[in-house]
Amino acid sequence: MKLFLFLLFCHGSSSVKHSLKFFFTASSGLPNFPEVVGAALVDDIVVGYCDTDTQRFELKQEWVKTYLEKNPEQLQWYRAACFQNQPNLLKARIRGLKQRFNQTGDVHIFLEISGCEWDETTGEVIGFLQFGYDGEDFMALDLKTKTWITPKSQAVSVKLRWDADKGRIKHIENLLTQVFPEWLKNLVDYGKSSLLKTERPSVSLLQKTPSSLLSCHATGFYPDRAEMFWRKDGEELDEDVEHGEILPNHDGTFQMSVDLNISSVTPEDWGRYECVLHLSGVKEDIVTKLDKAEIRTNGEKPTDRTVLIIVPLVVFIFILIFIAVIGFMAHKKKKATRRPPPSDNDTELSTQLNPET
Structure with a gap:
């Protein structure tokens, strides 16, 4: 998951960079964990969260609430992604991949990361769309060559089929390099007081x-x-x-x-x-x-804010997503119920980020 970890934690220091990232994680065989979890991050700060257990879409920042009140069509996109498109698609992905890799039961996790990075100083925009399965890279879109790349031999046939769909690649490219960057710039404008503030430690x-x-x-x-x-x-x-x-x-x-x-x-x-x-x-x-x-x-009494080594476990429920990313294969606990393979008529994500496997 080197590419995913890079996207999660890299930061630019030579110029002012901003990022918009969408995470969706689907799992099977994980007890007491939602089948699908989603989060939106601006500059690596969680601004929205949803999951299929609570069926709630939560906005984490007041400035994001203000922005989305004035941009209801964007809020509708988020809700559709959380509750209409992604749950069925991602769960179907897992069923299809279990078949492709000849797997049965146990714990399996499928991850999608999409978004963009914008350099406010140079104006450069970098879009990204990547999929991971069971803790390893599965497929990513190379926007320079307009082709899909995969380290998995079992996914070569999928790659070739996706490569042939030039219309979908062009649509995704537009989302990653035009639509998402425009959203990001607007969000940064609304959230500057929070995103650009600094506090010395x-x-x-x-x-x-x-x-x-x-x-x-x-x-x-x-x-x-x-x-x-x-x-x-x-x-x-x-x-x-x-x-x-x-x-x-x-x-x-x-x-x-x-x-x-x-x-x-x-x-x-x-x-x-x-x-x-x-x-x-x-x-x-x-x-x-x-x-x-x-x-x-240890013999001294700590002062305010000096020793905060133990972080409250309830802080930011979204951290479960990162636990899923970094600790995907926490290692196989339960047998999952077999499900039928996905049909060719699986519902598409409205943004078409998720072509069929």
Whole structure:
């Protein structure tokens, strides 16, 4: 899933880039998990969520609600995708792929990611449409060659059939490079006060015991487009360093940490080490010197917003989608009921992003 992970977490630092992404995940054999889950993200911030269990379409940002009130046709598109088109199509995809790969029962997940990225500085637009199955890339549209690409030998016949449908490819290209970018620009215009705001974090040096890794922990920053690393004598370190993920706080800000193994660092060399946080929208990096006097240990009482390592499990239900993406094959728990293979008359997504397999 390298391509999917790239789309999820990459951020541009040299120019102002914005993105609009639609995620739809269909599953079979997963107990207590909706058969179809959908989410819309602007600049990697969830703005809408839906699933087939609750049958609710939830808008997560007030500025998005305002925008869609003035653009009801776009809201209708989202609702149709969530409850009319995608559920039947994606579930049919799983049935068809289980047949194609000669699979029975167990846990299976089909993922669709579509959208675009827009560089506000250069005007460049990049559209993307990709499908994944059971944690691996299945099919993607190459807009440069106007052809489908797949790493799966079992999908070659599907690729050839999709390649032959030039009308559909042209329609999808228009959506990814014209329609979606126009939506994105309008959304960014409505949400600038939220999307472009910046909040500087508090940065702390934390260590459980004198022999454990030293963690440089930043919390309370916004947006989540940030990079954090240790450097020695001005050069970034790769060895003895462990990078953590960017995680959400309960107040809408973010946190992250990067750990350094200091077991072999002599006291006289401590001054040569620095923790650096580069936050998008902030010109100057936030630099924290390695100083023994500044290290907080388990024996000290943390101050407000300093140690938010444990994120509430209920934050952002959409994170289930990412769990499905990254941990697809959490490994086969239940036998799913056999279903008949999809017919050639499966309902098409109104945007025609989902041709038949």
